[in-house]
Amino acid sequence: MGAYCMYEVKPTRPVASRWRFAIAGIIMCAVSLVRAQTPQSIRLAGEEWPPYLARGLPDDGLTGAMLRAVLDRLGYTATIDYFPWRRAVEVGMHDPRYAGVMPVLRTPEREKQCHFSTPLGRTSYVLAFLKDQPVRAGSLAGLRELRIGTVSGYSYSAEFDTQAAQGTLTVEEAVNDETNLRKLLFRRFPVVVIDRQVLRYLLAKPTFTPADRERIGTSDGLFRERTMHLCFRRTSVGQMQQQAFDNAAREIDLPRLEREYWRRIGYDG
Known part of the structure; x- marks a missing residue:
């Protein structure tokens, strides 16, 4: 189900506040709303892959913590539904109820299927x-x-x-x-x-x-370190979501958040 909305950036707001308000408006308009979701939530597909993404960890793991920190800047929360990996990719990329799938490593093939977010952690x-x-x-x-x-x-x-x-x-x-x-x-x-x-x-x-x-x-030594991302659906809506997400992510020190998360769960990263 699509959604139509309008928002106004009031000229009396400070520049930084107007910018943040505009970004929040973009993502609000971009997200497809369904009955199971609240107006302030987006829905994502993922696989249990602890310690990066897992229901049993604080904030659903490292990648989940980074995701929530960015969405919090926009006044949003995330609902993460868990599936086996291939099913998560299929649902996240093609089901209109979902904004995307995570965490995903970039490949040439996936570049054609996703609008990739800013990095949300690293894998080795x-x-x-x-x-x-x-x-x-x-x-x-x-x-x-x-x-x-x-x-x-x-x-x-x-x-x-x-x-x-x-x-x-x-x-x-x-x-x-x-x-x-x-x-x-x-x-x-x-x-x-x-x-x-x-x-x-x-x-x-x-x-x-x-x-x-x-x-x-x-x-070790055979594989280089790679970054993990949120894969937004490759649609015009997904592109707007990715742009809004990345603009908000620039306001957060994600490397510091990653270090703090590892310490939080007793890892040295």
Whole structure:
């Protein structure tokens, strides 16, 4: 359902106040309203990917905290609905009830599907393996003789994604990172690719024993750090939302917010 609205920037307001009021007006007009939403809320799709996005963490995780800080500048709140990753992408990008999907890493293909927000956190992938069978690879070529655990629909790097799609790298896709760690412990494959902080969070859960944690080692250097974003739907409305969001984000020290969030949940980032 579309919505029509008008707003007026009163000339008596200070310049900064008029600007903020105008931006809030843009996003208010841009958001498609549905019965399940209040006029001051936008709806987003996402996947449980702690510590970046998760219902059980303060403000729905690091990315959720950044999202809410920006929307708060505009007088908005966010409703985040959780789905498996591929379903979250489908809903967030195509269901008109949703403004978008998060967190998303930029790829050339996704550039054609999204209006990407300013960065909302960073991700750094590592190789995880069993310490009694260590995997040391100086390049992706060093992984070509191995089966590699990955998550369906995830992007790891342009080179890795291309080689996996071409079959140069042999990957076995799972529904999530926790499943991959279980398979690794059962020696279903010798190595998985996983975000460093996600690995740390998952292994700290009581579902993994101290013995499990002790068995797993890591190696980094194959993957560069990448930024995560809110992917607004690639429509004229989505573009207005993205522009309003990014204008508000410029008023917030997001790197400082990220550091504070890691300390808040007991991480060093």
